[in-house]
Amino acid sequence: xxxxxxxxxALLLTALLCIANERICTRLTDRLTETVQQxxxxxxxxxxxxxxxxxxxxxxxxxxxxxxxxVSTSHTEVDALxxxxxxxxxxxxxxxxxxxxxxxxxxxxxxxGLAESERMNWxxxx
Amino acid sequence: MGIILxxxxxxxxxxxxxxxxxxxxxxxxxxxxELVVTLIIAEVAAIPxxxxxxxxxxxxxxxxxxxxxxxxxxxxxxxxxxxxxxxSGRPSVVVEDGRIxxxxxxxxxxxxxxxxxxxxxxxxxxxxxxxxxxxxxxGQLSVFLKPQATPATRRDxxxxxxxxxxxxxxxxxxxxxARVCRQLGLTEADVRQMxxxxxxxxxxxxYCTVDGNGNILEIIGxxxxx
Numbered sequence: 167x168x169x170x171x172x173x174x175x176a177l178l179l180t181a182l183l184c185i186a187n188e189r190i191c192t193r194l195t196d197r198l199t200e201t202v203q204q205x206x207x208x209x210x211x212x213x214x215x216x217x218x219x220x221x222x223x224x225x226x227x228x229x230x231x232x233x234x235x236x237v238s239t240s241h242t243e244v245d246a247l248x249x250x251x252x253x254x255x256x257x258x259x260x261x262x263x264x265x266x267x268x269x270x271x272x273x274x275x276x277x278x279g280l281a282e283s284e285r286m287n288w289x290x291x292x
Numbered sequence: 293m294g295i296i297l298x299x300x301x302x303x304x305x306x307x308x309x310x311x312x313x314x315x316x317x318x319x320x321x322x323x324x325x326e327l328v329v330t331l332i333i334a335e336v337a338a339i340p341x342x343x344x345x346x347x348x349x350x351x352x353x354x355x356x357x358x359x360x361x362x363x364x365x366x367x368x369x370x371x372x373x374x375x376x377x378x379x380s381g382r383p384s385v386v387v388e389d390g391r392i393x394x395x396x397x398x399x400x401x402x403x404x405x406x407x408x409x410x411x412x413x414x415x416x417x418x419x420x421x422x423x424x425x426x427x428x429x430x431g432q433l434s435v436f437l438k439p440q441a442t443p444a445t446r447r448d449x450x451x452x453x454x455x456x457x458x459x460x461x462x463x464x465x466x467x468x469x470a471r472v473c474r475q476l477g478l479t480e481a482d483v484r485q486m487x488x489x490x491x492x493x494x495x496x497x498x499y500c501t502v503d504g505n506g507n508i509l510e511i512i513g514x515x516x517x518x
Contacts, residue, residue: 180357
């Protein structure tokens, strides 16, 4: 096969991979954000059991996405996400609602940062 | 540590594939854009190799993009000469008829000591012997001597020369090259017969070359035959 054709295919494949990665990342962070927001809402409404169930759901979602996150994201960021999820659960276990809400906010910030870092916009490019 | 080993092996394979895709010229004379790509690849590959924190795909994507762009641009510059000039520049004549073009030398930031060094490397003593010298886009100096300073060739002295054609390695360390056999239209049995006619066997042959007509040119046996 001609060399330039292989190069063109490689470039197209790389571009497709990047576009797919952005979409997968956005979808994943949207899903995780929704779960954290629901857990936060439950805690605010005084339903720690439902919040705990949502945090359990979040942990399962993170476990399912672990391979993708490890391949596409800095491992420090992945560790920070998992640590934050664990801290949220601990706060609920200890009945510390205020701290739980703070941890949820931090987790939401991490998720927003993750989605933002993969977004193809001029702010990120420059 | 095992992770670093595996990541290094994967990146090594990626770099080899990248350099193969860039072609043979990459290994020898580098154009400015090729030099930049080679240096960046080395740097880009080193980061995920050393740090487990960075996903391997970051390095792979960067290498793929760099090499693809380099191959595409160099392929395009074959069709668009202006692009080639833009990427690699133009050759410059720095010596013409034994005279140094000082303005061109200054423009290329090519010093007299650089020129002397290049001339010494090409075994040229006198500047007056140089017909012209061209500073190529890859930084090498091509020196062309005046006819009176060049050594006489067979054509000059009217001597006959035998053209051997392409000399190929037919047997290497007891193994017959299937590719060379195909190129010359020979079978392994033919090769065995040719080698035996020289008083040797294929298994005990260390080195055997053939000329363009398929005749054995040189044959050397193994020092410790089986």
